[in-house]
Amino acid sequence: MKTVLSIDKRNAVLSRMAALLEQERVVIKTTNQQDLANYSGGDLAMEKRLLVDDAKIDGMILSLQQLASQEDPVGQVRFDFTHDNGMKISNKTAAFGTILIIYESRPDVTVEAGGIAFKSGNKILLKGGKESLFSNLKIVSLWHRALTDNEVTISWVEYLNYDRSETQTFLEKPTQKVDLIVPRGGENLINFVKKHATCPVIVSGRGNNFVYVNKEADLEQALAIIINGKTSNLSVCNALDKVLIDSNLENWQAFAQKVVTALKGKNVVVLGDESISKATHVPEIESDLIWYEEFLDYKIVIGTTNSDQEAIQKINKYCGGHSASIMTKNDAVAQEFMENVDTAAVYHNASTRFTDGGQFGLGGELAISTDKLHQRGPIGLQHLVTNKWYIYGEGQVR
Numbered sequence: 001m002k003t004v005l006s007i008d009k010r011n012a013v014l015s016r017m018a019a020l021l022e023q024e025r026v027v028i029k030t031t032n033q034q035d036l037a038n039y040s041g042g043d044l045a046m047e048k049r050l051l052v053d054d055a056k057i058d059g060m061i062l063s064l065q066q067l068a069s070q071e072d073p074v075g076q077v078r079f080d081f082t083h084d085n086g087m088k089i090s091n092k093t094a095a096f097g098t099i100l101i102i103y104e105s106r107p108d109v110t111v112e113a114g115g116i117a118f119k120s121g122n123k124i125l126l127k128g129g130k131e132s133l134f135s136n137l138k139i140v141s142l143w144h145r146a147l148t149d150n151e152v153t154i155s156w157v158e159y160l161n162y163d164r165s166e167t168q169t170f171l172e173k174p175t176q177k178v179d180l181i182v183p184r185g186g187e188n189l190i191n192f193v194k195k196h197a198t199c200p201v202i203v204s205g206r207g208n209n210f211v212y213v214n215k216e217a218d219l220e221q222a223l224a225i226i227i228n229g230k231t232s233n234l235s236v237c238n239a240l241d242k243v244l245i246d247s248n249l250e251n252w253q254a255f256a257q258k259v260v261t262a263l264k265g266k267n268v269v270v271l272g273d274e275s276i277s278k279a280t281h282v283p284e285i286e287s288d289l290i291w292y293e294e295f296l297d298y299k300i301v302i303g304t305t306n307s308d309q310e311a312i313q314k315i316n317k318y319c320g321g322h323s324a325s326i327m328t329k330n331d332a333v334a335q336e337f338m339e340n341v342d343t344a345a346v347y348h349n350a351s352t353r354f355t356d357g358g359q360f361g362l363g364g365e366l367a368i369s370t371d372k373l374h375q376r377g378p379i380g381l382q383h384l385v386t387n388k389w390y391i392y393g394e395g396q397v398r
Contacts, residue, residue, distance in 0.1 A: 045235035095121030204367030
């Protein structure tokens with residue numbers, strides 16, 4: 001297999017795949033209904049991620065069309081230098097080689113993550129969850145048609161239909177070269193991959209995102225952002241799980257009650273720390289350990305803090321390193337918060353729901369990394385590359 005396909009070939013495959021998704025739309029949805037019928041788990045978030053409807057297919061097609069129109073991320077010059085001895089030295093972006101994507105319940109990942117990795121010049125290994133097997137196999141068959149129609153070997157996109165023990169064996173002793181692994185899913189999946197993998201892993205981390213309502217917040221804005229962050233989509237890592245209210249906010253109890261009432265109106269279970277529980281009569285949290293939890297459910301915890309510094313410390317202690325937002329009209333306070341909160345994305349007066357490659361102008365994402373190496377936050381096309389040094393000489397020796 002050639003190391004890197006030409007950019008014209010890669011774009012042609014992506015465009016053909018987009019056309020095939022449109023052509024096979026009804027069959028994809030029918031196949032997905034089999035997976036939904038077989039799903040017996042009680043995980044609301046997973047079931048929502050499992051569903052493939054017209055909106056999801058539209059999103060898959062759009063992501064492929066956008067990818068096909070974007071500049072080639074491979075071969076971009078990042079550094080240029082001419083040595084004193086005349087050697088010309090440059091550093092260019094390069095494909096990783098083979099990327100293994102391990103994911104749960106989301107058939108759209110088979111298209112979107114696969115597409116980003118393929119556009120970046122990589123061979124793709126896909127290991128989806130058993131709950132989405134029929135949907136994934138159907139979509140992979142379309143990948144193979146798109147490749148074949150462009151006279152490209154189907155080995156560029158391969159589906160690993162492995163159970164847990166087979167996956168563990170492959171991670172520990174791969175039967176083919178794997179250069180990078182990206183797990184997308186819950187903490188159990190991520191920990192499993194990190195424990196057994198023998199090559200680099202980019203951790204697509206958990207959420208557990210915070211909104212801090214400072215004493216100078218626009219309260220209508222804050223309420224709207226809390227409701228949006230919690231209820232617009234439960235099943236995503238950029239959803240909101242925790243709210244901190246500044247106890248220096250004038251009449252904070254009335255605002256807290258307003259937030260609780262609005263959330264309950266959206267069927268959200270609200271828990272509070274001692275002060276919130278007393279003020280609004282919601283159940284009090286049983287342990288501070290709950291501040292570490294990502295819910296992916298109709299559930300939220302609200303607490304109070306006595307200062308901006310305390311809010312920053314609490315977020316840095318408990319959050320998953322994903323996203324945090326401050327609500328305030330004070331730009332200096334916002335800047336201090338944003339510089340000191342240790343998350344991949346920090347917001348001022350906006351919902352954490354925007355932490356997403358498409359929303360950040362990346363044209364989609366492979367994952368959202370909460371690691372600090374090699375890329376933090378949404379990983380788009382531009383980041384799914386490594387680099388390589390090119391040195392041109394005329395017989396120089398050292």
